[in-house]
Amino acid sequence: MSLSFILRRLGYGVLLIFGVVVLNFLLIRLAPGDPAVVIAGEMGGATEEILDRIREDYGLNQPLTTQLAIYVGNVLQGDLGQSFFFNQPVSRLIAQRIGPTILLVLTAQVLSILLGVFLGVIASRKPNGPASAFVSIFATIGYAVPVFWTGIMLIILFASVVPIFPIEGIQSVRLRDAPLLVRGLDIAHHLVLPAFTLAVVYLAQYARLSRASMLDVLGSDYIRTARAKGGSERAILFKHALRNAALPILTIAGMQFGNLISGALLVETVFNWPGIGRLAFDSILRRDYPTIMGVLFFASAAVVVANILTDLSYRWADPRLREQ
Amino acid sequence: MKQPTAETAPAAAGDPATAQRVESPAREAWRMFSRNVPALLGVFLLALVLLATLYGKLFYGGDPFEIVWAPYEPPLTTPSVPLGTDYLGRDIVAGLLTGGAPTLTVGASAALITMVIGISLGSLAGYYGGWVDNLLMRITEFFQVLPALLFAMVLVTLFSPSLWTIAIAIGVVSWPQTARLTRAEFLRIKELEYVTAARAIGARNRRIIWKVILPNAAPPLIVSATLTIGVAVLFEAGLSFLGLGDPNVMSWGLMIGANRDYMLDAWWPVTFPGLAIFVTVFAVSLIGDGLNDALNPKLRGR
Amino acid sequence: MTPLLEIDNLRVTFDTRHGMVTALDSVSLHLNAGETLGVVGESGCGKSITALSVMGLIPQPPGRIAGGSIRLNGEDLVGAEPARLRSLRGSDVAMIFQEPMTSLNPVLRCGDQIAEAVMLHQNVDSARASRLAVELLDRVGIPAPAQRARDYPHQLSGGMRQRVMIAMAVSCRPKVLVADEPTTALDVTVQAQIFDLLNEIQRDVGAAILLITHDMGAISEMADRVAVMYAGRVVEQGKADDVLDHAEHPYTRGLIDCIPALGRRDDTLREIPGVVPPLHLLGDGCAFASRCAHADRRCLAQKPVLTKWRHHPVACHAVEEGRI
Numbered sequence: 009m010s011l012s013f014i015l016r017r018l019g020y021g022v023l024l025i026f027g028v029v030v031l032n033f034l035l036i037r038l039a040p041g042d043p044a045v046v047i048a049g050e051m052g053g054a055t056e057e058i059l060d061r062i063r064e065d066y067g068l069n070q071p072l073t074t075q076l077a078i079y080v081g082n083v084l085q086g087d088l089g090q091s092f093f094f095n096q097p098v099s100r101l102i103a104q105r106i107g108p109t110i111l112l113v114l115t116a117q118v119l120s121i122l123l124g125v126f127l128g129v130i131a132s133r134k135p136n137g138p139a140s141a142f143v144s145i146f147a148t149i150g151y152a153v154p155v156f157w158t159g160i161m162l163i164i165l166f167a168s169v170v171p172i173f174p175i176e177g178i179q180s181v182r183l184r185d186a187p188l189l190v191r192g193l194d195i196a197h198h199l200v201l202p203a204f205t206l207a208v209v210y211l212a213q214y215a216r217l218s219r220a221s222m223l224d225v226l227g228s229d230y231i232r233t234a235r236a237k238g239g240s241e242r243a244i245l246f247k248h249a250l251r252n253a254a255l256p257i258l259t260i261a262g263m264q265f266g267n268l269i270s271g272a273l274l275v276e277t278v279f280n281w282p283g284i285g286r287l288a289f290d291s292i293l294r295r296d297y298p299t300i301m302g303v304l305f306f307a308s309a310a311v312v313v314a315n316i317l318t319d320l321s322y323r324w325a326d327p328r329l330r331e332q
Numbered sequence: 333m334k335q336p337t338a339e340t341a342p343a344a345a346g347d348p349a350t351a352q353r354v355e356s357p358a359r360e361a362w363r364m365f366s367r368n369v370p371a372l373l374g375v376f377l378l379a380l381v382l383l384a385t386l387y388g389k390l391f392y393g394g395d396p397f398e399i400v401w402a403p404y405e406p407p408l409t410t411p412s413v414p415l416g417t418d419y420l421g422r423d424i425v426a427g428l429l430t431g432g433a434p435t436l437t438v439g440a441s442a443a444l445i446t447m448v449i450g451i452s453l454g455s456l457a458g459y460y461g462g463w464v465d466n467l468l469m470r471i472t473e474f475f476q477v478l479p480a481l482l483f484a485m486v487l488v489t490l491f492s493p494s495l496w497t498i499a500i501a502i503g504v505v506s507w508p509q510t511a512r513l514t515r516a517e518f519l520r521i522k523e524l525e526y527v528t529a530a531r532a533i534g535a536r537n538r539r540i541i542w543k544v545i546l547p548n549a550a551p552p553l554i555v556s557a558t559l560t561i562g563v564a565v566l567f568e569a570g571l572s573f574l575g576l577g578d579p580n581v582m583s584w585g586l587m588i589g590a591n592r593d594y595m596l597d598a599w600w601p602v603t604f605p606g607l608a609i610f611v612t613v614f615a616v617s618l619i620g621d622g623l624n625d626a627l628n629p630k631l632r633g634r
Numbered sequence: 635m636t637p638l639l640e641i642d643n644l645r646v647t648f649d650t651r652h653g654m655v656t657a658l659d660s661v662s663l664h665l666n667a668g669e670t671l672g673v674v675g676e677s678g679c680g681k682s683i684t685a686l687s688v689m690g691l692i693p694q695p696p697g698r699i700a701g702g703s704i705r706l707n708g709e710d711l712v713g714a715e716p717a718r719l720r721s722l723r724g725s726d727v728a729m730i731f732q733e734p735m736t737s738l739n740p741v742l743r744c745g746d747q748i749a750e751a752v753m754l755h756q757n758v759d760s761a762r763a764s765r766l767a768v769e770l771l772d773r774v775g776i777p778a779p780a781q782r783a784r785d786y787p788h789q790l791s792g793g794m795r796q797r798v799m800i801a802m803a804v805s806c807r808p809k810v811l812v813a814d815e816p817t818t819a820l821d822v823t824v825q826a827q828i829f830d831l832l833n834e835i836q837r838d839v840g841a842a843i844l845l846i847t848h849d850m851g852a853i854s855e856m857a858d859r860v861a862v863m864y865a866g867r868v869v870e871q872g873k874a875d876d877v878l879d880h881a882e883h884p885y886t887r888g889l890i891d892c893i894p895a896l897g898r899r900d901d902t903l904r905e906i907p908g909v910v911p912p913l914h915l916l917g918d919g920c921a922f923a924s925r926c927a928h929a930d931r932r933c934l935a936q937k938p939v940l941t942k943w944r945h946h947p948v949a950c951h952a953v954e955e956g957r958i
């Protein structure tokens with residue numbers, strides 16, 4: 009993989025993120041009403057004073073291109089605006105909440121890929137067997153269950169029937185000042201239900217995808233060659249088949265990242281998980297546009313980064329693409 | 333001993349491809365679909381949901397917003413509120429029967445919008461290639477970068493929630509997948525002989541796109557349209573759950589969202605609407621899978 | 635002397651959407667140590683299925699060996715334990731496949747794929763196996779073998795890949811080498827090189843070759859004996875020279891007429907009219923009857939059996955009745 013390819017890919021990523029900034033800018037202007045009022049949000053009747061300050065800050069009295077330049081300039085300096093509801097800079101709001109979201113999303117992603125691929129590989133061994141039937145039924149169910157409802161059902165289950173996992177928040181109040189290890193375990197304990205809820209949807213999809221991908225690969229000529237060598241079923245499955253079957257799974261994993269963030273938004277809301285999804289929900293209820301836009305910007309940028317990483321690892325994993 | 337009949341001998345001598353295709357593809361697809369038990373279950377469930385939503389009110393009247401009983405009445409205890417009441421004492425059955433309408437309407441119209449945008453852009457990109465393709469694909473990639481639900485939330489909040497805004501917002505965030513699929517199909521089909529033939533006899537581009545390529549790209553698009561309905565229903569439910577639906581219309585997602593704070597006191601007001609959403613999407617995706625099996629020639633046995 | 639490999643009355647069926655079809659019917663072949671048996675026939679005649687049966691690689695389901703036996707040194711492979719088959723595959727019987735482009739695993743290095751075959755059947759460590767792989771690549775005429783061993787399959791040309799396949803197949807000095815149309819996918823000049831290589835290897839290793847092809851020309855150059863297949867049955871069998879000089883079956887004659895050098899020397903490209911009927915449309919009569927100039931009522935009604943005729947066994951009513 010050449011450096012110039014990586015640079016090109018990064019450059020394109022930057023362009024996409026710039027696009028998001030412009031989109032954000034346009035959305036505020038396209039929304040019905042005075043942009044200053046929109047930006048101020050529903051603060052219970054923003055005073056003229058505040059509105060004037062906003063007009064000043066965002067250059068709302070100047071031509072649109074100047075406004076855009078000001079906006080882009082601000083974003084470049086890490087200034088995503090001021091949240092009037094939280095009365096804090098948006099970038100700080102996001103910085104405070106990014107950790108929990110990354111933790112949740114990555115855990116769910118890893119969980120769903122590992123379990124999903126495992127199920128899919130088992131199912132692919134016998135395309136008409138019970139495991140295969142289970143995977144397809146489970147995948148259809150997992151796909152059809154609204155993720156927020158899964159969360160609610162789990163909360164009801166674990167609140168009253170088997171109260172072994174905490175059902176909201178990220179840590180227990182009484183353990184706030186405990187040693188690091190204890191706090192870590194506490195967070196992991198809190199993470200179980202939200203991560204599992206979020207993972208279920210994608211787990212089902214990965215299971216189905218890896219079953220299909222494995223079946224495809226297992227029917228290919230090179231698997232027949234591996235069999236003709238006298239390889240064991242295990243070597244064929246893991247050494248020859250899975251490596252090839254993993255390529256489409258990797259692609260989907262990258263494409264799912266945006267959906268995962270959308271899902272995290274609902275899951276964080278249900279489980280009161282203090283991440284940027286929860287922040288988006290809170291700010292939308294308050295019509296706190298700078299914060300909403302900041303979250304949209306940030307989440308999109310995260311998707312761009314995830315896509316670049318996927319793209320690079322895909323090229324690294326598939327020798328046919330490696331030297332291009 | 334069997335004499336060679338018209339069925340065996342000449343067919344054996346002729347082209348094996350034509351000899352095997354004794355029925356039209358559409359008929360064969362229908363035959364496969366009608367033998368697919370899960371798909372039929374999907375049709376049955378969806379019909380049930382549609383009938384309940386369309387005609388339920390005729391048999392079970394009642395305003396879903398009206399307070400008709402004491403709050404938290406458990407299900408199966410009081411005949412006049414069979415599935416109980418919510419935290420305000422509103423009838424859950426009434427909510428279920430009316431709450432499907434917005435979800436299904438938005439689901440169907442959002443899927444329609446998705447397909448229209450996706451197919452138009454995808455076919456242009458795939459057919460013309462070159463800079464058109466390049467431009468359209470960059471736009472598609474841009475829209476795929478935006479986390480769909482979040483973007484839909486922003487749109488709905490900025491442009492005040494109504495069924496239309498919601499449907500459009502869902503359409504705007506969902507079309508990239510359809511566009512890519514359409515483009516891929518167009519890229520594949522436009523290289524086939526019959527398209528070259530159509531071009532050779534001087535058919536115009538519009539005609540080739542609409543009359544020659546699109547019909548042949550239909551099978552995967554039909555499947556995708558079906559699955560898009562399921563996705564759109566989930567979207568609408570999610571938005572309503574977050575309180576971003578039309579506040580004046582009772583919907584399944586709204587029922588869950590409104591009763592969420594009291595879910596530990598009463599499980600039923602949040603459980604039944606969720607089941608309704610699940611059954612709807614489940615039915616739609618069973619149908620989608622069935623259509624896929626029936627229409628995807630790759631899966632047909634030799 | 636009992637033959638090295640003896641296929642007796644083999645019958646292979648497939649479940650298809652047209653019901654059960656018989657892909658091989660009463661196929662009997664034998665292969666003596668060190669000799670080359672050619673199997674010819676048009677596409678779809680069951681040549682690959684025969685080869686895969688020998689390897690124990692018929693995809694099951696939908697395939698099934700419904701009857702007959704395949705004996706290697708007197709040991710029946712049809713009912714053999716999977717573990718026993720695995721240990722024979724690649725060591726005693728090895729196979730070269732039709733498609734060099736798809737028969738090598740795209741994500742593994744060529745050298746590693748050969749080394750894997752070595753390690754599966756010989757008690758050597760991986761470093762030694764890698765060295766053996768390079769030696770083998772050298773042996774099959776690949777220039778700069780140490781570098782090529784580190785290449786991935788897509789970096790090699792079709793001819794080179796087929797050489798890699800051959801290196802892999804002969805790595806454990808098999809007694810039987812099944813070559814399923816080893817040159818079909820290659821250029822004419824490369825075809826000749828590959829055949830030369832196979833001849834050399836055969837001298838080296840002393841393997842018996844089951845050479846599958848639809849090219850009568852290759853038969854005349856390579857094979858000691860030949861079996862002609864049509865629609866899953868052997869229709870003519872004998873010494874290669876004998877069959878080429880005194881072809882009896884109208885199908886064999888048709889195949890010979892297709893080779894310009896051996897057939898009539900006019901300029902028209904000849905081919906047998908019509909195509910092989912699909913298996914599910916095979917009736918009670920001779921499968922070739924619909925394409926045969928000599929067919930009569932009996933041919934349409936009754937299957938001819940392979941019986942020794944003037945020079946060698948033929949399955950044809952017309953030959954039997956002296957009509958040809």
Ligand SMILES: Nc1ncnc2c1ncn2[C@@H]1O[C@H](COP(=O)(O)OP(=O)(O)OP(=O)(O)O)[C@@H](O)[C@H]1O
Pocket residue numbers: 634648649650657675676677678679680681682683684693696697732848912913
């Ligand atoms: N998996 C399968 N399911 C059903 N039928 C099959 C299957 N594999 C092979 N067949 C059938 O078995 C017959 C013989 O196939 P085979 O691959 O042996 O042909 P072949 O002589 O090797 O032809 P070619 O020259 O094209 O390689 C064909 O008619 C084919 O349709």
Ligand SMILES: [Mg+2]
Pocket residue numbers: 681682683732814815
């Ligand atoms: Mg073959």
